Amino acid sequence: MTATLDNGKKIFKDSKVFMPVPGRMGRGDKMGRGPYEKSGIIRDSALPPMRTITEKYDIPFPFEDVKERGKRVRKILAREMTINVELWYMPYGSRNDDDNNTLFRKFTKKVTIE
Amino acid sequence: MRGFTTMFFSLLLVGILTLAFFTPVLNAGIGESGTIAADAGKAKTVKELIEMYDSDSCAECHKEIYDQWKKSLHARSIFGPEESGRTAATFRTTLLNGLKKWKFSGVAGPEDVKVEHLRICTKCHLPQLEDATDEVASEIMNMIVNWAEEGDEKAEETIQALNINCLICHNRNAITHKWTDGYPQKGVVYGTKDGDHFSESMPEMRRSPIMQESILCGQCHGLGPNLELDNPTQCATLYGYYLWSYQAEGGRETCQECHMKKSKLGHNIQSYRSSAMREAALDFKVEVTGFQWRDGSKMVPLTEVVVEMTNKAGHAIPDG
Numbered sequence: 001m002t003a004t005l006d007n008g009k010k011i012f013k014d015s016k017v018f019m020p021v022p023g024r025m026g027r028g029d030k031m032g033r034g035p036y037e038k039s040g041i042i043r044d045s046a047l048p049p050m051r052t053i054t055e056k057y058d059i060p061f062p063f064e065d066v067k068e069r070g071k072r073v074r075k076i077l078a079r080e081m082t083i084n085v086e087l088w089y090m091p092y093g094s095r096n097d098d099d100n101n102t103l104f105r106k107f108t109k110k111v112t113i114e
Numbered sequence: 115m116r117g118f119t120t121m122f123f124s125l126l127l128v129g130i131l132t133l134a135f136f137t138p139v140l141n142a143g144i145g146e147s148g149t150i151a152a153d154a155g156k157a158k159t160v161k162e163l164i165e166m167y168d169s170d171s172c173a174e175c176h177k178e179i180y181d182q183w184k185k186s187l188h189a190r191s192i193f194g195p196e197e198s199g200r201t202a203a204t205f206r207t208t209l210l211n212g213l214k215k216w217k218f219s220g221v222a223g224p225e226d227v228k229v230e231h232l233r234i235c236t237k238c239h240l241p242q243l244e245d246a247t248d249e250v251a252s253e254i255m256n257m258i259v260n261w262a263e264e265g266d267e268k269a270e271e272t273i274q275a276l277n278i279n280c281l282i283c284h285n286r287n288a289i290t291h292k293w294t295d296g297y298p299q300k301g302v303v304y305g306t307k308d309g310d311h312f313s314e315s316m317p318e319m320r321r322s323p324i325m326q327e328s329i330l331c332g333q334c335h336g337l338g339p340n341l342e343l344d345n346p347t348q349c350a351t352l353y354g355y356y357l358w359s360y361q362a363e364g365g366r367e368t369c370q371e372c373h374m375k376k377s378k379l380g381h382n383i384q385s386y387r388s389s390a391m392r393e394a395a396l397d398f399k400v401e402v403t404g405f406q407w408r409d410g411s412k413m414v415p416l417t418e419v420v421v422e423m424t425n426k427a428g429h430a431i432p433d434g
Contacts, residue, residue, distance in 0.1 A: 001419065001421070003417065018431070018432075019432055019434075020351065020430065020432075020433075020434045022348060022434050026339060026346070032348075034204060034207055034208065034211060034212070035204065035208070035235065035347050035348060035349035036207075036208040036211070036212035036213075036234060036235075036347050037211075037212065038339075038347065038348040038349070038434070039339040039346050039347070039348050040338070040339060040348070041338075041351075041434075044430075046355075046430035046431060046432060046433075047396065047423055047425040047430060047431045048355075048359050048363075048425060048430055049355065049359050049360040049363065049365060049425045049426075049427055049428060049429055049430060049431075050359070050360060050363035050364065050365055050425070051363065051424070051425065052422055052423065052424040053422070053423045053424075053425075054420060054421065054422050054423075055420075055421040055423075056418070056419065056420050056421075057417075057418070057419040057421075058416050058417070058418055058419075059416065059417045059418075059419065060414060060415065060416055061404075061415035061416065061417070063414075063415060065412075074412055074413060076415050079415075081404075081417060083400075083402050083417060083419055085400050085419070085421055087398060087423070089386050089392075089431075089432065091386070091432070092200075099197070099198075100198075102386055102387070102392070104386070104392055104395065104396070104398075105396070105398035107398070107400040109400070109402050111402050111403070111404040111417045112404055113404040113405065113406060113415050114406070
């Protein structure tokens with residue numbers, strides 16, 4: 001997901017991975033890759049069935065604290081940002097795999113404050 | 115006289131050998147001798163293995179189903195997606211980074227690959243390899259290497275002809291509990307009802323008690339490490355999620371209901387590559403709120419983003 005200002009500047013960027021993380025040869029703390037070496041699960045962040053997974057973010061609008069006539073005041077530098085959230089399916093776990101990566105869901109909305 | 119005796123003995127020897135060759139090693143269960151594999155004897159070549167479960171004739175009368183199936187990954191189960199051959203490529207990696215590297219596997223090259231070596235993958239990707247000799251296993255491994263390293267197109271075609279076809283689901287793997295329900299018999303197609311089947315080579319139709327149950331698919335869709343293997347592997351674990359997450363949370367639909375019926379895809383059983391399945395996969399809701407939070411005397415201008423994802427499949431997304 002990203003947050004972008006009207007001038008095109010990206011002010012926030014984050015991504016999360018949802019997947020079962022297989023263990024390697026059923027021992028230790030390392031992830032296994034090929035099916036021939038995978039055994040067990042060392043962490044599981046896959047989306048579980050029948051349940052709702054919630055991710056929350058608080059993204060600050062850019063501001064600046066300046067001194068005006070001896071007083072500190074907060075100046076809000078932008079009052080609009082566009083939030084983009086995309087959910088991608090990466091079957092082989094690589095971000096640079098245009099042939100296989102599939103966009104599952106997409107959301108865009110502009111947010112304004114007074 | 116002496117010459118005759120020798121001849122007699124040598125003839126006898128040949129007789130015993132032939133007998134030994136054609137008698138498959140059977141388990142204790144009653145009726146196993148009536149299976150397709152027991153009747154044919156172990157396949158000694160890839161060609162014989164393809165012929166043993168040849169399903170091309172089914173297309174004559176079940177054209178629509180055949181065409182659907184042909185588009186599914188089951189029709190290329192040791193090759194993988196048509197464009198990439200990802201599965202065959204990973205079989206090769208299994209040889210290079212696994213079998214050849216493991217000190218105690220007994221494999222130095224493709225020629226050493228036996229059924230028990232390939233079983234770590236074919237248990238699910240090509241279960242009928244159990245009905246073939248070790249020569250077939252090394253022949254398959256060789257073909258995969260030739261396809262991957264030399265672009266051998268004929269090999270590619272043959273690799274694709276080794277697959278999970280009509281006779282795997284409707285005969286060989288149609289019964290899981292063989293001591294309860296009997297071994298699947300040759301000449302019978304197992305489906306949802308009993309009766310005559312209008313095909314010369316398969317004249318009978320019988321109901322399989324699991325044809326519409328998830329366990330039919332569960333046979334190959336994995337629970338976790340495959341611990342019965344001498345060197346356990348793990349690939350699909352989706353049936354485990356189905357049992358212990360989906361059903362445990364109250365999910366009641368079967369694999370067939372979602373993948374074959376509601377999807378309207380029939381035998382073109384698909385996942386994320388199909389838009390119908392992508393649509394059905396999850397609810398995705400995003401709420402954004404702009405607000406100014408008061409931190410003591412200062413205002414902090416913020417956007418709150420709440421992303422809610424509800425998986426509507428019968429298992430985790432994605433599978434391992």
